[in-house]
Amino acid sequence: MNKPVRIATRESRLAVWQAHCVQQKLEAAGISTEIVFIKSDGDINLTTPLYELGVQGIFTRSLDLALLNDQADIAVHSFKDVPTQPAKGLHVAAVLKRGNHQDALVIRKENDTEDPASMKVIATSSIRRKAQWLYRYPGTVIENIRGNVNTRLQKLNSSHWNAAIFAAAGLERLELFSDETGPQVLLDWMIPAPAQGAIAVVCRSGDEKMQEFCSILHHEETFVCTQAEREFLRFLQGGCSTPISAFAFIDGGKIHFRGNVTATDGSDRIDISFDADADDRTVSKKAADEMIGQGFKKLISL
Template identity: 50%
Template sequence: MNKTIRIGTRDSELALWQAHTVERKLNDLGFATEIVAVKSQGDIILDKPLYELGITGIFTKTLDIAMLGGQIDIAVHSMKDVPTALPKGIVQAAVLKRASEKDILVFKDNTVFLHHSATVATGSLRRQAQWLNRYPHHNVVDLRGNVNTRLQKLQDNDWNGAIFAQAGLERINLTPENHVALDWMIPAPAQGAMVVVAMEHDAFCIDAVSKLNHTESEICTQIEREFLRALEGGCTAPIGAYAEIVGKDIRFEGVLCSIDGQQKIHIEKSTPVEDYENFGRQCAENALQSGGYEIMEQIRKDLKK
């Protein structure tokens, strides 16, 4: 059987870039494809911080519904936006080779403001918490919208800077000259990675998409998302995680912060590559036993306010 694979995606410039990247790779393998773009609630509701919307997978839910309803065959996501538990009937079919995992600060004039009172924008509790932990004298304001919208908001407001994922800006050639890599900030689990999901009984699409899988990226993102899941943190919680394969070992670094940044638990561990199964959970248990239970309980209370 040969069929046209309908690729579901959000309709932002970055999401379409990701979908077309998957499309080209599938076309190169001889598969026929069609792009189906839809707008998610996360793109429509821009006047509230993400954590206030109370929806798990706000950027992926619309595509999940389209897939379960038979309107699309596969969906392409920024993996950091995907809940750790996929909807029943939907499975991970491939993780593409990861781009940069780093966060960057885009600033207006220069970075001298880092040493003074300043206002920095981000829609991420993880970025907010880590920033306030390092710069407690700064003010952090909410920033929502797609990449293009957020860059414009930075220019339109009197903020000193805003935090972005390096991979997102690079993919659509929008990285401003005025930026600096935040090497000290632990990224969101699976940041920089693209994932393709499919229906679990769709053997044709799963077989086609699996040819795009990058094993090293799959292993590292699995560990990071396992760490997130074990901490019981949705993609809005102030949790960072990054795993990388160095030689024959996997090096992991994770962070859990209180929302105000005043409390921080930092984990660094290594394990042989062949022992990667459950490594993320082990790191999470280490964090929980080091005060993480109390921080997570406080986070849940804070998010209910």
């Protein structure tokens, strides 16, 4: 009897949802599985803003070690948390079909307005969201908020803040709708983090059996788009402390790419946009070169 595939995941509700999603797809294909729970550094330190921690892979490092130490066979991540340069010996084996890529504003239940322009205090730990919000609504006070989705919702509704920003995909996957969280507003003007809304599955580089299993999960169009976004981030040498945004989608045989960098204080921004054939793998390099040519390095020093 074959041993079950050991699926490593963090313990948050959203991480477990993602792991169960992978588990269900594998078991539907007749592959036995089990879940292995691993604590991550990002779950342990819930007070320091993410951009101040100054490390990549804060939510993936512990799961990487579990794979490398043969405590698990595959690990499931929010793809936006995965460093653009995977740990040595590991390989992104599958990217699932993308969910909602947008950010959403969740308004405190007892707040007296649903108009974002009139809000005085917004909570987020993301420097990207902070920068884009301040560019659109200068003068807003931005408060740090950490923790998993449910913890952040609890903090919001026991606070004096007007609202907090979340990834829409997380709210949808946990079925946290407006009647439970407070009013939700999709921020369709906010460009997301590279690969936001996508789930990635990682395995050991030489494990051909796991790579074969993971091919069942793979969605090539999502991979192409998220790869372009992540390559853009890599070419700009950005990490969690750089407010880089990117989104790509394929339509009519073309890949449509948007990138953005905003000064951390919201004082300035650079936007770029490229359309290319869907099989053009140079779009992210062209976008990054254009961003650098328009003053990217000067902007991020503001």
